[in-house]
Amino acid sequence: MTKLLNNPEVLNKAKEEIDTRIGIQDRLVDEQDLPKLSYLQNIINETLCFYPPAPLLLPHESSKVCTIEGYHIPRDTIVSTLWSDPTSFMPERFEKEREVNKLIAFGLGRKACPGSGLAQRTVGLTMAFEEKLDMVEDNGGIILPNLIPFQAMCKALPIINDFHNNKKKTIVNDIMK
Numbered sequence: 001m002t003k004l005l006n007n008p009e010v011l012n013k014a015k016e017e018i019d020t021r022i023g024i025q026d027r028l029v030d031e032q033d034l035p036k037l038s039y040l041q042n043i044i045n046e047t048l049c050f051y052p053p054a055p056l057l058l059p060h061e062s063s064k065v066c067t068i069e070g071y072h073i074p075r076d077t078i079v080s081t082l083w084s085d086p087t088s089f090m091p092e093r094f095e096k097e098r099e100v101n102k103l104i105a106f107g108l109g110r111k112a113c114p115g116s117g118l119a120q121r122t123v124g125l126t127m128a129f130e131e132k133l134d135m136v137e138d139n140g141g142i143i144l145p146n147l148i149p150f151q152a153m154c155k156a157l158p159i160i161n162d163f164h165n166n167k168k169k170t171i172v173n174d175i176m177k
């Protein structure tokens, strides 16, 4: 969410994708829609690159002093040359074929995260819903926190309000029966 708010062009592109491919004004996004939202998936992948569950993966450090593309790298430095322009938030990088294979946020091989499918769908649905959320970043746990904790208020789409009102009506009707 921090990355989306700081990169409004990415946020707008994601909204546009949901509007054109799903037509969210009429109904809620559901799990079957997620494969159609490739840009949203790229945003999730890009976010996992920026904020990986670092303590879970083994760090790789330079074993001796070296020079990479003109930069002096001291010994014991964590170096990654996997991504081009690594400090820019660019979900578009995952549009390149096989780029997603470089993502190791869920680990690799036999010990890789068995919950990755569930996690990706849950994050995708949460982001696509645009629920009314009052969000404050929790700096506990094992994620990489922002230097300044993130706070934001998301505005719900009219369809979300209609959905809740209808749900409330159904519950009241059920109680009255």
Ligand code: HEM
Residues within 6 Å of the ligand: 053, 056, 057, 104, 105, 106, 107, 108, 110, 111, 112, 113, 114, 115, 116, 118, 119, 120
């Ligand atoms: C964005 C969310 C998640 C991320 C980034 C993540 C990441 C990881 C990573 C990096 C590992 C270690 C892989 C390795 O040792 O190489 C792992 C292991 C594991 N994860 Fe996840 N995970 C997520 C969500 C979940 C969910 C939702 C579940 C369960 C429903 C889950 C269940 C597990 C289990 C059981 C292991 C241990 C696997 C083993 O040791 O054999 N994870 N996860």
